[in-house]
Amino acid sequence: MLAFLDLSPVGEQLVALSHKIGSEVARANAVDVDRAGRFPAESIAAIRDARLLSSLVPRDLGGDGARMTDIVAACYVLGQYCSSTAMVYAMHQIQVACLVHHGLDSDALRAHMALIAEEQRLLASATTEVGTGGDVRSSVCSVAVADGRFALRKETPVISYGDYADDILVTARRTIDAPAADQVIVLVRKQDAELVPTTEWDALGMRGTCSRGYVLTASGPADHVLREPYADISSRTMLPVSHLVWTALWSGIATDAVQQIRANLRKQARKSAGVPPTAPDVAMLHADLELVRSAVAATTQLYERVRSDPAASTTPSMTLRMNALKVSVSLALPRIVTDALRLGGINAYRNDSEQSLGRHLRDLHSAALMVHNERILANNGSLLCITKDDV
């Protein structure tokens, strides 16, 4: 996939560091992170040490000024080593992108971005809420602002790695009187919040994301409430960036599975001094994956091209495309890894073998649920009732 992406020099370095951290740290801990359902502390520490949590922060604020394409590439690479590490990294970058794209006009938020670079702070998000049925575009809770301070209380069904984050971006209604869809994003620093856990995280896959539920109560500086409506931040940044970084890291997970099958094929070819009979099946597997990866790369390039234009980046056809990418990729990859599992035979099926693909398959089944495909298809369905263009 990297061959398709126009990486900046920062991106080239980011890819190299992601491979290094992945091969030296993340892969060695991936099985234990999955088994124990524990936070990938070692790889996130390595990511911090390499200063990769501030890649997107502008240079004048102490970051690297990376492009989104660079981050998408890093997600793809990290996904090849440890799904949970890649997901934590990806979710952090989505939050940083929201601040960088929508907070540079605020002194308080600029100061905080500098702090993210200086302290390599890890950002999480609290968008879902108990009582909204998974609809992130409506909120029950609201922000109250008085005497230069905000206050809010939110019951969240999940905050991924909430125990380990330094800051959390929280959505809420703009005021106590605002309708459910009139939302803002609030930057909540851990020191301004109390998090009372309500659920544990023992799931089929993505076990290291430690996505517990909490009741979050917070109070902090009023200028930590982003001025732009969440509706705009969502359509310009949070939705497209989420779908790009997720589909990239999911593609990375599947790539690791397919690479194992390709290694098996090469081994068999050497042993039999010829082309093994399974070679066409492996070729089909590779072709299926290639279609997914080229779609992710092409959509990333498109996003990069229109990103700075508010009108072009939020057209209905962009939203349709971003949603279609997420749904299609989330369905294709578990099928591809299921095919890889079949081709890998008993060694891929075993949990105690080096070639086990169980974790890859379990992790990838989260893709259809991370913002449920049915909800995304309902949104695209209503968009298709009114849009006409298809360019």
Next chain:
Amino acid sequence: MELHVLIRNVLADHGRLSVDAAALDASSDLHEAGLSSHATVAVMVAIEDALDIEFPDRMLNRRTFESIEALRSSIESLIVTA
């Protein structure tokens, strides 16, 4: 029927607003009045049907549906060019 009356009627029938559509100011923010993105679709297809027009994709944004006045001027531009 006057355009702004038709818009108010459609908003009342399909907008699922948290306030009375008849009492809204022409310049009031419809999103603040509770117009969700889902309801926007319903409002739009109802207007398309009532006036036998089609909103081109370039008009499908939050600004077009920001207020009764914004909607009226968008619709008028479509009727004039039709």
